[in-house]
Amino acid sequence: GLEFVSWRELEKGLGAQAWFCDPQAPWQxxxxENTNRRVRRWLPRDTIxxxxxxxxxxxxxxxMNATPRKCLGYRTPAEVFREELAKTSGVQ
Known part of the structure; x- marks a missing residue:
C-alpha cells in the first residue's frame, strides 16, 4: 500500500525513527498486524x-498503552515501558 510512502517526512515530524519488518523475518x-487490528477498533480503514x-x-x-496484553504477562505496554525506563535510569 501507500500508507508509508512519506515515511521520511513522518520521521521528521514525529522525531522518531520508523521501523519496518525485515524481509526475511515473517515472525515480526x-x-x-495485531496492532493495526487494535487501532481499527477506533479508526476505520477509510479514516483520513x-x-x-x-x-x-x-x-x-x-x-492502546493501557490495554493489558497476553504477550506481556497481562501487563500493559505502559507498565512494561515504565519498568524498562526504571532499569535503564537506575531508579527502582
Whole structure:
C-alpha cells in the first residue's frame, strides 16, 4: 500500500525513527498486524489520518498503552515501558 510512502517526512515530524519488518523475518509481521487490528477498533480503514486532531490521537495511544496484553504477562505496554525506563535510569 501507500500508507508509508512519506515515511521520511513522518520521521521528521514525529522525531522518531520508523521501523519496518525485515524481509526475511515473517515472525515480526503478526505484531504489526495485531496492532493495526487494535487501532481499527477506533479508526476505520477509510479514516483520513490527517483530519484527526492531535488530542484524539493521544487518547487513542493512551487506550492502546493501557490495554493489558497476553504477550506481556497481562501487563500493559505502559507498565512494561515504565519498568524498562526504571532499569535503564537506575531508579527502582
Amino acid at each position: 509481521k503478526p505484531t504489526v 489520518l490527517l483530519a484527526i486532531e492531535q488530542k484524539e490521537l493521544l487518547g487513542l495511544a493512551q487506550r
